[in-house]
Amino acid sequence: MATHHFTPTHYFNTIGSHPPVLHIAPGDTVITTTVDARGADASGQPITPRGNPMTGPFYVEGAEPGDTLIVYLDRLTPNRPTGWSRKVVAANVVDPEYVPGMPWPADESQALATWAINNAAGTATLIDPEDTRLGRLQLPLAPMVGCFGVAPAGGQAISTATSGPHGGNMDYRGFVAGVTVYFPVFVEGALFHIGDGHALQGDGEIVGTGIEISFDVQFTVDLRKGQRCFWPRGENNDYIFTVGNARPLDQATQHATTEMLRWLQEGYGLDPVGAHILMGQTVEYDLGNIYDPAYTMVCKIPKRVLP
């Protein structure tokens, strides 16, 4: 039950079987930091190439293929005073014939908005551009982790732009502090990676970003030996949930729904017909992201209806 204070020295832009930066045991806690999607740290300066650079991987002692890695998201805190977002809804999220008339930025220097982050007040405030009718729009902070997961099977190294059964760039705003996440273990040590913090984000990450920012992060790991899951799962106070990552959304929904049917039967002892009837009338879905190469759909069942 050790607590590790870990200061990253390098980052990865893929999730894969990279040399671990730290070995930890089930029950251990890690306190560390993450850079933002463009590789900028708490100073606001880029220190590593852009594209969701990952802190880690962390090698979890005893984790073997077929196990489930448990990650408790203990703390996710923006650690600098400003974050940024893109300004325009991504072209793939609107009707194709509506795209030509949208307010495309003249160039990349015009593409970003800047937000002031105030942890004490719990607010994000739009400070640039100044000339919209939103004025200094203030929104409540809701810090979440955009990209995290474990090394995939078969020697793959998967870009942190996308996601899959191993997790990755799911950009689901339900991944907040207090949530427990379950990942399938594909390689020895699981090799957990984490990064891409958002001060807050709308459903779908439809402008292609949340409010992107570096984080102070604390997480605790554990293992379920010999218990297999096929897709990331999670739970919070009110729900258990499963995560499907794929395109189109239809397929992401299929993955998440199937994983929940398995969980209700294997994890909660429901008979098949009972699981299906329960799902039919109580399921809820959240849209994780509809921007990344793989979209993310989340299938939720309220804990109050579980056996």
Next chain:
Amino acid sequence: MATHHFTPTHYFNTIGSHPPVLHIAPGDTVITTTVDARGADASGQPITPRGNPMTGPFYVEGAEPGDTLIVYLDRLTPNRPTGWSRKVVAANVVDPEYVPGMPWPADESQALATWAINNAAGTATLIDPEDTRLGRLQLPLAPMVGCFGVAPAGGQAISTATSGPHGGNMDYRGFVAGVTVYFPVFVEGALFHIGDGHALQGDGEIVGTGIEISFDVQFTVDLRKGQRCFWPRGENNDYIFTVGNARPLDQATQHATTEMLRWLQEGYGLDPVGAHILMGQTVEYDLGNIYDPAYTMVCKIPKRVLP
């Protein structure tokens, strides 16, 4: 501001330019009933062929193409003691390779579950099958209308199995009493149809039904002359929302998102960049249905962030 008590004598299984059953004026209220998806009324007996039979159409005086029809859902109350649902998640909502192992009913007589409906207690209780581990699962009532809308353009008569810009079989569990809905008007009189009540439903209508039941219904209509919308819109106490109906979900999402961008600019005076920035960080999506020929995705903006 008349109140009409209307007793249906026949029903339609398409939404189209059928002869109106009643002429009403903007501001008028209608108190009527709907049969369930299989055509059974408050007696529980089928009185008209199955397939979401519609009450109506109601001709709204003064409604012309290019206007917006406003429908206030005043009251939606199940009017008999039992409802039914299908038991098994639809094959299109799970991974294709998971389909063969699912608990398919031997025949149609085994396909349905029965629920006791108690309006006073506000509950739906599973009474058949009796042999699942759910036992007598009790869920809170949340009555909603599955299929409603206006006659489409160009002389089309669209099956009540599906949906489109005219509304139709959207099966969105947000269409509850207290909600205001906006439909584009395509023909003189708008020709409003309503039916397919659900005592409650999970997101996505993934077993192909909610708890299907006949309803006592009360609604009030109004007009926005010369104000055009392209897709159904709505609002409740907390949100404004837009509805996209299409397959795949990606396209339903595109329709709803585009319609919200239009609404924020035309209806709330936001500049284009402001509308996009606001959407990006505050949008929420609900999955209406992922079962019908056209899927339904709902795009929501919290009223608290609107100008």
Next chain:
Amino acid sequence: MATHHFTPTHYFNTIGSHPPVLHIAPGDTVITTTVDARGADASGQPITPRGNPMTGPFYVEGAEPGDTLIVYLDRLTPNRPTGWSRKVVAANVVDPEYVPGMPWPADESQALATWAINNAAGTATLIDPEDTRLGRLQLPLAPMVGCFGVAPAGGQAISTATSGPHGGNMDYRGFVAGVTVYFPVFVEGALFHIGDGHALQGDGEIVGTGIEISFDVQFTVDLRKGQRCFWPRGENNDYIFTVGNARPLDQATQHATTEMLRWLQEGYGLDPVGAHILMGQTVEYDLGNIYDPAYTMVCKIPKRVLP
């Protein structure tokens, strides 16, 4: 075996249970004309509202729900000297982020290209615009029918913009003279409609049109009593084929593939495993259209491998 010379006096923009314009018997031949997608006839002048106006419907004596209507496309001949096409690939057919940079016309008056049609030479020649590097591009005529089919079930009237199990706006360039087409019969008399001729078209109808033109048409009908199909089917000298109409293409492909599996087993006596093995190694697919509300995918099996 009568031959009917039919001169249309009015047209429909939906396919539905409209009053028939002519009663014909199985074995009869009809010689008639169709207007182009904008309602212009052999004179080049619009005579009816745009949107794929249909000639018909033709009532086929003895046709009942559950039968199959056979349509022999005997002759499809452009009957005026010029046709038109749209100039720019539709926004939904290219990468969303590529859309803003495309050569969108300033207005609708700039949207169309004009082609000279020479039946004797068998050519279509680009005559406007004159300033592209294509010059007077000359392509071989390959006349095909874009939209045809039978009245759908349940009193639906379906826009000629789209397609379904009843046929409709499939825009498949394999529907040329010499082809036999099979449609499911949903209503008494089948009610066959035909229109929307193209002098030629690329796969997918990706600019939203072929070379649109009015036609002289000759077709012959027949019936297969009591033999049911679920989707349009066809055959030419070399192939049998099935047609799936839906979005996305994935679902259109599923419909067409499933219909072919049924046909191989019910029509050609293959056992299930044999049908699947044969499909796996000999199937070919054609893309009908990827522009209309429902896309069209065609599943083909070479006649030389059939039992």
Next chain:
Amino acid sequence: MATHHFTPTHYFNTIGSHPPVLHIAPGDTVITTTVDARGADASGQPITPRGNPMTGPFYVEGAEPGDTLIVYLDRLTPNRPTGWSRKVVAANVVDPEYVPGMPWPADESQALATWAINNAAGTATLIDPEDTRLGRLQLPLAPMVGCFGVAPAGGQAISTATSGPHGGNMDYRGFVAGVTVYFPVFVEGALFHIGDGHALQGDGEIVGTGIEISFDVQFTVDLRKGQRCFWPRGENNDYIFTVGNARPLDQATQHATTEMLRWLQEGYGLDPVGAHILMGQTVEYDLGNIYDPAYTMVCKIPKRVLP
């Protein structure tokens, strides 16, 4: 212009920046072998783990990111007397509700068919199962390469189950001997991989395999320095073509179409409007695969209409 005879000693199940097995120069020819999808070589015995094991990678001297690698497929010849295919159409290629009734094998040992391969006669003959109505179905050989490509960008190692801008498991039956293929270069040396030969295959690889077999392979490489492409391209005697890899098919089609629009303008000097008009009326599409995690659509333009 050297010719290298290369005998593989190990194989990779991802396409990535693996240590090269051979350095070759532009203009060089390689004569080598590939194992089948399950890792069996010319002896029919598995010699490496299954999952499309790749021969290579081959380091092409001088290749740098931003170049285009040219691969001439000189010879693709099955090198053993039998190949195998799966028997049943994949669940994702048929209507979901049709899946439960399909002839699923009792277990994996029942899942495969065996085919005798005769290079001299140019035939593949079904020899097991023996009890279908196909009997000893004989089909013409049409050897093609299922999976080949170059190391992707950013340190990714992508499973040979799937495909992307780097190529990979495209399973397009147009990749036969005599075809020239173009790949974007993402890393120094390009790192070309090749494997997964099929004696023949239907469109779409709908049973999840072609007739899988080990190959004798000969290919020749060249470079286009400083000429960039975004997706694989190719040409044969009659067509130039571009390849899009993604799900759903709609997106694969978007990628391929966009790449062809670029090629027509940058490679053939067409003005934008000319490129669009030409595409609209002359484009053809082939379905590569509709089974793998990423589907493959091929966009073709006949050489006879090119400037």
